[in-house]
Amino acid sequence: MKKQVLFIQGGGAGTHDEWDNKLVDSLRRELGPGYDVRYPRMPDEADPGYAIWKAALVEEIARLEDGAILMGHSVGGTILINALAEARPSRKLAGVFLIAAPFVGAGGWPSEDIDPTADLGARLPPKTPIYLYHGSEDDTAPFAHVDLYERAIPGAIVHRLHGRDHQLNDDLAEVAADVRALA
Numbered sequence: 001m002k003k004q005v006l007f008i009q010g011g012g013a014g015t016h017d018e019w020d021n022k023l024v025d026s027l028r029r030e031l032g033p034g035y036d037v038r039y040p041r042m043p044d045e046a047d048p049g050y051a052i053w054k055a056a057l058v059e060e061i062a063r064l065e066d067g068a069i070l071m072g073h074s075v076g077g078t079i080l081i082n083a084l085a086e087a088r089p090s091r092k093l094a095g096v097f098l099i100a101a102p103f104v105g106a107g108g109w110p111s112e113d114i115d116p117t118a119d120l121g122a123r124l125p126p127k128t129p130i131y132l133y134h135g136s137e138d139d140t141a142p143f144a145h146v147d148l149y150e151r152a153i154p155g156a157i158v159h160r161l162h163g164r165d166h167q168l169n170d171d172l173a174e175v176a177a178d179v180r181a182l183a
Helices: 020-031 048-060 075-084 145-152 173-182
Strands: 003-009 037-038 068-073 093-099 128-133 157-161
Touching: 003 020, 003 048, 003 075, 003 157, 020 037, 020 068, 020 173, 048 075, 068 075, 068 173, 075 093, 075 145, 093 173, 128 145, 128 173
Parallel strands: 003 037, 003 068, 068 093, 093 128, 128 157
Antiparallel strands: none
């Protein structure tokens, strides 16, 4: 039985088909045939609203089996982690992976949709490993945001990838290695 991975795209016009598809291609290539990588198109990608994306996430997660892996890039990761903290899924997750996710809260970005919480880590599904990846050359989400997540989610496994951009240079080899290590 294939292991399930749900990859949530970032926001912006054309992101699903012109940007994050390259990340998903890299992930599929690196993981190989033992993984089913789902890559749904999120609603209104040009203007990603928390409520509508959260509703889509709830539907997508409900279709998964226990032991699935959730992954979000950029604002998709930001929405994913905050949605999980707001309402834990009924599914047991193998891991949550955030890639170049902007941090919403003190020191990070403001948001009209997301209410930041000081106890983000405590509100996430218990015993679920959280992985953070951020490139030092990210010109979209500041590199310092990974430090903010690290403080907000004690015990998160953090990868600071030097010389990598917001798309991690379209290479998710490190992410795939950590996914495979969960098995």
